[in-house]
Amino acid sequence: MKNYSTDDYPRPSVTADIVVFKLRSKKPDNFRKDSHGVLSLLLIRRGGHPYKDCWALPGGFLSPGETIEDCALREIREETSVIPASLMSIGMFSEPERDPRGWIISNAFVSVIGSTEETQQSGDDAADAQWFDVSFEQNDEGSYLLRLSHNDIVLRAELSEEKSRFGVSAFVIRDSGGLAFDHAAIIATALTALRNGAKDFEFIFDFLPEKFTLTELQNVQEAIMNISVLSANFRRKVSGLVTETDEYTEGAGHRPAKLYRRK
Amino acid sequence: MKNYSTDDYPRPSVTADIVVFKLRSKKPDNFRKDSHGVLSLLLIRRGGHPYKDCWALPGGFLSPGETIEDCALREIREETSVIPASLMSIGMFSEPERDPRGWIISNAFVSVIGSTEETQQSGDDAADAQWFDVSFEQNDEGSYLLRLSHNDIVLRAELSEEKSRFGVSAFVIRDSGGLAFDHAAIIATALTALRNGAKDFEFIFDFLPEKFTLTELQNVQEAIMNISVLSANFRRKVSGLVTETDEYTEGAGHRPAKLYRRK
DNA sequence: CAAATAGTGTCTCTAAGACAATATCAC
DNA sequence: GTGATATTGTCTTAGAGACACTATTTG
Numbered sequence: 001m002k003n004y005s006t007d008d009y010p011r012p013s014v015t016a017d018i019v020v021f022k023l024r025s026k027k028p029d030n031f032r033k034d035s036h037g038v039l040s041l042l043l044i045r046r047g048g049h050p051y052k053d054c055w056a057l058p059g060g061f062l063s064p065g066e067t068i069e070d071c072a073l074r075e076i077r078e079e080t081s082v083i084p085a086s087l088m089s090i091g092m093f094s095e096p097e098r099d100p101r102g103w104i105i106s107n108a109f110v111s112v113i114g115s116t117e118e119t120q121q122s123g124d125d126a127a128d129a130q131w132f133d134v135s136f137e138q139n140d141e142g143s144y145l146l147r148l149s150h151n152d153i154v155l156r157a158e159l160s161e162e163k164s165r166f167g168v169s170a171f172v173i174r175d176s177g178g179l180a181f182d183h184a185a186i187i188a189t190a191l192t193a194l195r196n197g198a199k200d201f202e203f204i205f206d207f208l209p210e211k212f213t214l215t216e217l218q219n220v221q222e223a224i225m226n227i228s229v230l231s232a233n234f235r236r237k238v239s240g241l242v243t244e245t246d247e248y249t250e251g252a253g254h255r256p257a258k259l260y261r262r263k
Numbered sequence: 264m265k266n267y268s269t270d271d272y273p274r275p276s277v278t279a280d281i282v283v284f285k286l287r288s289k290k291p292d293n294f295r296k297d298s299h300g301v302l303s304l305l306l307i308r309r310g311g312h313p314y315k316d317c318w319a320l321p322g323g324f325l326s327p328g329e330t331i332e333d334c335a336l337r338e339i340r341e342e343t344s345v346i347p348a349s350l351m352s353i354g355m356f357s358e359p360e361r362d363p364r365g366w367i368i369s370n371a372f373v374s375v376i377g378s379t380e381e382t383q384q385s386g387d388d389a390a391d392a393q394w395f396d397v398s399f400e401q402n403d404e405g406s407y408l409l410r411l412s413h414n415d416i417v418l419r420a421e422l423s424e425e426k427s428r429f430g431v432s433a434f435v436i437r438d439s440g441g442l443a444f445d446h447a448a449i450i451a452t453a454l455t456a457l458r459n460g461a462k463d464f465e466f467i468f469d470f471l472p473e474k475f476t477l478t479e480l481q482n483v484q485e486a487i488m489n490i491s492v493l494s495a496n497f498r499r500k501v502s503g504l505v506t507e508t509d510e511y512t513e514g515a516g517h518r519p520a521k522l523y524r525r526k
Numbered sequence: 527c528a529a530a531t532a533g534t535g536t537c538t539c540t541a542a543g544a545c546a547a548t549a550t551c552a553c
Numbered sequence: 554g555t556g557a558t559a560t561t562g563t564c565t566t567a568g569a570g571a572c573a574c575t576a577t578t579t580g
Contacts, residue, residue: 009276009324009326010326010327011274011275011276011277012274012277012325012327013272013274014274014275014277014368030529030530031579031580032528032529032530032531032579032580033529033530033531034530034531061272062275062357062368063272063273064273064275064359064366065359066359067357067358067359068355068357068368069357069429069431084429085428085429085430086429086430087429087430087431088429088430088431089354089355089431091352092331092352092355092370094325094330094331094332095330096327096328096329096330103327105277105325105331107355165348166332166347166348166349166350166351167348167349167350167351167465167466167469168332168350168351168352202430203430206430213532214532214533215531215532229570230570230571230572231531231532231533232533232534232535232570232571232572233569233570233571235532235533235534236568236569237568237569250578251578251579252530252531252578252579253529253530253531253578253579253580254529254530254531254532254577254578254579255530255531255532255533255576255577255578255579256531256532256577256578257531257532257533258532258533293556293557294552294553295552295553295556295557295558296556296557296558297557297558476559477559477560478558478559492543493543493544493545494558494559494560495543495544495545495546495560495561495562496541496542496543496544498559498560498561499541499542500541500542513551514551514552515551515552515557515558516551516552516553516556516557516558517550517551517552517556517557517558517559518549518550518551518552518557518558518559518560519550519551519558519559520558520559520560521559521560
């Protein structure tokens with residue numbers, strides 16, 4: 001490090017990959033019922049080699065003059081034409097063999113965009129971009145099953161959690177389920193981070209528009225964490241994080257709900 | 264990304280910087296009193312430009328064939344000849360202007376080594392390596408003061424916390440206090456991560472040898488978080504995380520303490 | 527009225543913090 | 554015994570979870 005010149009050492013290519021989440025609203029079967037949310041994430045069908053025609057996370061190469069966060073935001077904007085409310089790094093993925101094109105390491109991010117945002121899918125380098133419903137569960141043997149579905153397309157990846165001796169637990173891909181590169185592991189890491197954040201109401205507001213009902217907020221948390229909680233207790237817990245408005249929902253087949261804002 | 268060749272894009276140099284913590288034991292003034300611990304971290308005096316003679320974090324360049332974690336471990340081993348128990352990534356630092364030598368981005372890590380470990384200081388590229396006592400507090404105006412001291416050497420950095428609109432809060436350096444590069448911000452981020460981890464007893468065991476007393480464990484947490492808790496309550500909270508041995512401390516001027524192991 | 531959601535009140539249990547009391551060793 | 558730390562017990566309070574109940578709207 002004493003007399004360093006950047007020409008002396010080989011350099012990796014650096015990318016940012018982003019796991020963009022939103023809630024897809026699920027239409028109720030009954031006119032009186034409210035719509036619920038299903039956690040979904042954005043995947044892009046690769047047009048070129050390697051992993052041609054496989055589904056992959058949006059992402060791209062770091063350019064000179066930008067930070068890695070700038071790079072991630074730029075890529076999200078290119079794919080969704082939306083500036084997200086959240087962006088959190090979930091770590092570097094740097095296994096030497098992770099990309100057959102060569103030495104390419106990636107900083108992965110979690111991002112969340114609101115349900116009402118425009119999510120036009122464009123992009124030069126994307127043959128196709130789609131939102132996939134997410135299911136992520138641990139089975140009896142302790143390994144994790146990641147299931148991503150979009151209409152009749154279903155990707156099933158299987159991962160195991162490796163607790164290294166350094167307290168860092170990483171996911172190891174047993175079956176990529178057709179996902180490109182190590183993206184199944186990145187998605188598993190992202191889901192774990194998202195669920196951790198949802199526990200103390202970190203990300204849940206970002207899925208909703210500015211004004212929302214407390215039931216909508218609860219549905220977000222339940223969709224992310226795949227649990228169900230009693231509404232009375234949920235309301236008590238978030239009461240300190242929201243402020244009332246004097247507006248109400250209208251036209252549903254039941255008692256109108258007060259709209260709240262994030263505090 | 265369609266027809267990518269790694270030659271088409273400019274590439275940054277990538278480094279790993281590590282904030283290595285340990286506890287320095289503070290001798291008691293009275294033979295009956297136990298020794299307490301002071302949180303300290305490893306800095307290296309730079310022998311070459313830029314920032315010649317400034318203090319900097321240990322770290323170095325990512326080499327082909329290794330992961331960024333491998334790189335961090337290698338650098339720690341080179342500086343302390345110890346394989347640490349903990350290694351946690353705290354994020355990428357990628358401001359384009361952060362290094363005057365050129366486009367160099369860094370993945371920062373927190374690491375902890377036990378008090379009893381050998382910490383011989385060697386290293387080709389280090390003119391000098393020393394352990395600095397740490398103090399990190401928020402003042403009345405809301406900015407953070409980082410104070411690092413080793414004998415008569417005292418570094419004082421001042422930082423403010425910038426809450427970006429994406430929920431990611433980063434430290435901005437107001438005064439580097441003589442630390443090289445953006446290392447004051449990296450250290451502040453590391454301390455925040457360490458304190459968060461200490462809250463739920465994440466890292467505290469790594470500071471101690473295999474067998475320890477509960478009071479020693481409590482001293483670790485208090486040194487890291489700069490608080491003091493009642494021992495009765497501390498014992499209750501960690502009781503689930505440790506197992507008794509049938510050994511006791513000897514020779515102190517007071518009742519011997521039972522030794523415990525991490526569960 | 528029926529169906530569905532909105533919203534409030536309260537009981538229990540657990541965990542955290544404060545504090546008091548007792549135990550044991552080296553000198 | 555004295556000074557220090559070790560260890561246990563208990564009181565109070567805050568919060569989580571469970572459950573029961575009331576309120577309001579549309580068809």
